[in-house]
Amino acid sequence: MFARTGLKTLAVHKNPLVVFMKGSPEAPQCGFSRAVCQILDVQGVPREKIVSYNCLEDQELRSAIKEYSEWPTIPQVYIKGEFVGGCDIILGMHQSGELENLLIKEGLAPPLPGDEPAAKA
Amino acid sequence: MASTSTASAEADAAGAGRTAARIPGPVETAIQQKLIEAFEPVLLRVYNDSSKHAHHSAMRAQGGGNGETHFAIHLVSPTFKGKTVIARHRLVNALLAEEFNEKGLHALSLRLKTPEEWEKEGGGEMR
Numbered sequence: 001m002f003a004r005t006g007l008k009t010l011a012v013h014k015n016p017l018v019v020f021m022k023g024s025p026e027a028p029q030c031g032f033s034r035a036v037c038q039i040l041d042v043q044g045v046p047r048e049k050i051v052s053y054n055c056l057e058d059q060e061l062r063s064a065i066k067e068y069s070e071w072p073t074i075p076q077v078y079i080k081g082e083f084v085g086g087c088d089i090i091l092g093m094h095q096s097g098e099l100e101n102l103l104i105k106e107g108l109a110p111p112l113p114g115d116e117p118a119a120k121a
Numbered sequence: 122m123a124s125t126s127t128a129s130a131e132a133d134a135a136g137a138g139r140t141a142a143r144i145p146g147p148v149e150t151a152i153q154q155k156l157i158e159a160f161e162p163v164l165l166r167v168y169n170d171s172s173k174h175a176h177h178s179a180m181r182a183q184g185g186g187n188g189e190t191h192f193a194i195h196l197v198s199p200t201f202k203g204k205t206v207i208a209r210h211r212l213v214n215a216l217l218a219e220e221f222n223e224k225g226l227h228a229l230s231l232r233l234k235t236p237e238e239w240e241k242e243g244g245g246e247m248r
Contacts, residue, residue: 072211073214
């Protein structure tokens with residue numbers, strides 16, 4: 001357990017954007033996980049920048065990550081090693097504009113296109 | 122349609138001799154009681170959304186769950202003053218650790234506001 005937790009801690013610190021979810025971004029298996037992926041998509045985060053782990057395939061990982069963040073539910077989003085939140089918090093930050101600022105600041109989403117027409121409104 | 126209850130609504134229904142449409146289960150009752158004790162809420166709504174999620178893979182693995190797996194909680198409390206959203210969520214999650222760990226609670230959707238924030242938004246229902 002500790003070895004695994006250590007491994008994932010490393011994953012969280014090695015990759016700028018990590019999502020622990022149910023299913024995959026292509027095929028989410030829970031509405032909350034799907035919502036998080038859709039928000040990241042709407043924000044213009046390229047798929048290749050998202051490192052995701054499917055907690056349904058790995059019960060040990062699921063317990064380990066809950067213990068690591070002291071957060072009882074999946075999905076969990078980590079940006080630059082920091083636990084940002086689950087679905088409610090990501091949705092709230094999306095609505096307030098906070099998420100966009102954070103993603104742009106961390107180079108995970110393209111800066112505002114300005115005069116270019118938005119691909120995804 | 123999600124069902125909802127409040128402690129006072131139940132008391133009213135019982136007191137007035139009206140038929141309660143629905144009796145909250147043990148998990149919902151515990152959630153209500155714990156939240157009332159801990160947060161002295163200005164507004165508290167506990168919605169049982171479990172039926173909306175019973176078909177999900179994790180719930181199917183448990184035979185659809187026990188009917189008390191998914192809740193939405195709308196809570197207005199002065200306790201949240203000066204706390205970040207994540208800190209507010211952590212307070213509620215910690216309070217309901219037993220429900221998560223032992224009673225089959227699987228997911229919460231939380232809207233946690235201070236009275237000031239809530240009034241700014243009109244002070245009504247939050248969904």
